[in-house]
Amino acid sequence: MKSPYLFEIDIESPAKRVVQVKLQKKVEPGIHSFSMPVWTPGSYLVRDFPKHVFNLTTELDGKKIQVRKEKKHTWLVETEETGLLTLKYSVYAHDLSVRTSYLAHDFALLNLTSILMFHNNNLEDQVRIKLLTPNQWKVSTGMNQEGVELVAPDMEEAFDSPILAGELIQAKFEVEGKPHNISIAGGRGNFSLEKIVDGLRSIVIENQGLYGSLPYERYEFLIVLSEKSGGGLEHRNSNVSMYPRLKFLPEKDSYRFFSLEAHEHFHTWLVKRIKPQAFMPYNYLEETYTRLLWVMEGVTSYYDNLIPVRANVTPVSFYLKTITEEINQYEQIPGKKLCSLEEASFNAWIGLYKPDENTPNIYMSYYLKGGIVTLLLDMYLRRLGSSMDQVMKYLWENYGKRKRGIKEDEMQNIILQATGIDVAEFFERNIRGTDDLPYELLNYVGLTLEEKKEKEKIPRLGVRAEGNKVISVLFDSPAHEAGLAPGDVIIALNGIGLENNKILDTLKRFRIGEEIEITILREGILHRVRATLEEPLAKLEVKPVTDPTEEQKNAWYSWIKQPWKEEKPSK
Numbered sequence: 288m289k290s291p292y293l294f295e296i297d298i299e300s301p302a303k304r305v306v307q308v309k310l311q312k313k314v315e316p317g318i319h320s321f322s323m324p325v326w327t328p329g330s331y332l333v334r335d336f337p338k339h340v341f342n343l344t345t346e347l348d349g350k351k352i353q354v355r356k357e358k359k360h361t362w363l364v365e366t367e368e369t370g371l372l373t374l375k376y377s378v379y380a381h382d383l384s385v386r387t388s389y390l391a392h393d394f395a396l397l398n399l400t401s402i403l404m405f406h407n408n409n410l411e412d413q414v415r416i417k418l419l420t421p422n423q424w425k426v427s428t429g430m431n432q433e434g435v436e437l438v439a440p441d442m443e444e445a446f447d448s449p450i451l452a453g454e455l456i457q458a459k460f461e462v463e464g465k466p467h468n469i470s471i472a473g474g475r476g477n478f479s480l481e482k483i484v485d486g487l488r489s490i491v492i493e494n495q496g497l498y499g500s501l502p503y504e505r506y507e508f509l510i511v512l513s514e515k516s517g518g519g520l521e522h523r524n525s526n527v528s529m530y531p532r533l534k535f536l537p538e539k540d541s542y543r544f545f546s547l548e549a550h551e552h553f554h555t556w557l558v559k560r561i562k563p564q565a566f567m568p569y570n571y572l573e574e575t576y577t578r579l580l581w582v583m584e585g586v587t588s589y590y591d592n593l594i595p596v597r598a599n600v601t602p603v604s605f606y607l608k609t610i611t612e613e614i615n616q617y618e619q620i621p622g623k624k625l626c627s628l629e630e631a632s633f634n635a636w637i638g639l640y641k642p643d644e645n646t647p648n649i650y651m652s653y654y655l656k657g658g659i660v661t662l663l664l665d666m667y668l669r670r671l672g673s674s675m676d677q678v679m680k681y682l683w684e685n686y687g688k689r690k691r692g693i694k695e696d697e698m699q700n701i702i703l704q705a706t707g708i709d710v711a712e713f714f715e716r717n718i719r720g721t722d723d724l725p726y727e728l729l730n731y732v733g734l735t736l737e738e739k740k741e742k743e744k745i746p747r748l749g750v751r752a753e754g755n756k757v758i759s760v761l762f763d764s765p766a767h768e769a770g771l772a773p774g775d776v777i778i779a780l781n782g783i784g785l786e787n788n789k790i791l792d793t794l795k796r797f798r799i800g801e802e803i804e805i806t807i808l809r810e811g812i813l814h815r816v817r818a819t820l821e822e823p824l825a826k827l828e829v830k831p832v833t834d835p836t837e838e839q840k841n842a843w844y845s846w847i848k849q850p851w852k853e854e855k856p857s858k
């Protein structure tokens with residue numbers, strides 16, 4: 288029997304941080320399961336949303352009936368006649384993040400994967416939501432409004448339509464005649480609304496130009512200002528981003544905001560419409576695995592830096608600084624020798640999303656490496672007369688528009704089909720393998736990767752530390768050889784206490800090649816170990832070549848759409 292999901296979501300007393308939910312559905316006699324997702328697409332971690340559910344009761348046509356829990360995410364109810372089944376439950380919501388739900392006195396962010404339940408694994412029925420909020424609050428969401436109800440054609444779309452409600456600061460613009468609404472919650476920041484509107488419009492136009500057209504009728508930028516945390520989560524016609532409220536000034540600090548928004552808007556195509564077959568559909572009740580997250584997130588990370596430069600929103604100098612930082616970060620992580628992009632993607636659930644003291648030794652982020660490898664892949668294709676832009680257009684026309692999923696091993700062949708270029712060896716080395724990355728490809732657009740000359744080199748021990756506490760011991764480093772362990776507290780080097788109580792501040796007082804005695808406190812007992820300090824890993828820098836050829840200048844322009852040596856954005 289087809290019947291809509293009728294929800295009433297009550298957040299009229301938001302300061303209590305509890306969402307009151309009523310779900311009504313017409314059912315036939317039988318056993319009914321009601322389940323809540325354990326994760327939210329785009330964020331690959333089992334968050335066990337049902338753990339925040341309490342006070343669950345059930346009625347059939349107004350008469351109380353029994354309910355029992357079957358699994359951590361599923362409740363069972365038995366009915367003997369056809370009727371209107373009502374579930375009432377409460378959800379505690381106080382997690383300020385883009386992938387969960389949060390209630391406060393001035394605004395609410397509801398990610399509906401952590402609020403709604405679905406019946407008998409049925410994701411197809413229409414979802415109608417009556418949202419009760421404090422009187423003066425505004426409501427923004429990608430869902431359509433019909434009278435007092437928010438309506439999604441099915442549960443998947445409801446799950447994909449977060450709601451931002453509260454005392455919102457709002458603005459709008461149009462591209463292709465389609466409304467793009469901006470809603471900002473979380474108090475005042477030091478942003479200029481006009482600059483946000485201009486920047487976002489330019490980014491949307493740039494993404495539209497790449498793919499050919501906008502795939503939605505309306506788009507919502509749902510922005511939550513925070514004290515210091517950041518992040519974003521993509522949806523089909525909206526995104527939720529979180530950004531520190533004072534990081535819009537000085538102006539160079541605002542560039543990260545535009546990269547973040549370019550990233551989430553790019554996902555409107557890649558991952559929300561061009562997606563792995565493994566995500567069609569998502570399994571909301573357990574992990575959904577794919578080896579293609581490096582495409583979904585790595586390619587997006589590449590474009591999130593590039594699109595704002597092409598759109599004149601951020602300067603070339605910021606782009607070069609960012610890829611320099613990313614390459615340095617990548618080169619310092621021992622896990623680069625062990626974990627390929629495909630493995631990193633598959634293991635996201637226990638790797639990227641569950642980092643621990645040993646993660647840097649055996650894991651590599653598919654965002655970080657994926658972004659750098661996509662840059663190099665783009666150079667590889669451009670050198671042979673094609674580009675990643677062409678690959679993205681092909682994916683949109685042949686996969687996204689046709690609702691065809693990408694098979695696990697298909698990407699290499701897709702590039703061949705899109706560009707006529709065989710990338711088998713590139714994939715073997717850089718995507719399935721862990722070879723040193725072919726940075727020399729940057730030369731095609733007139734860039735080189737050089738070792739940065741440093742006035743002072745700090746000897747390397749090979750630990751990540753917070754103050755005097757060892758957080759990680761990097762494999763094959765002096766600290767690893769010496770037998771230091773995460774959790775060790777370093778008391779003294781050569782019998783002398785630490786400067787500012789910080790390990791890294793004190794190392795600069797020693798020589799490269801010097802053997803030192805390290806006094807540590809481990810599990811309440813003092814120990815002494817010896818380590819030989821080594822040369823630090825080279826600091827690298829991406830720079831334009833001094834004397835570019837005409838070919839390099841042309842390749843540069845057709846890639847980044849800015850004249851050679853352009854330093855400042857034009858707006």
Ligand SMILES: [Zn+2]
Pocket residue numbers: 521550554583584587
């Ligand atoms: Zn992303």
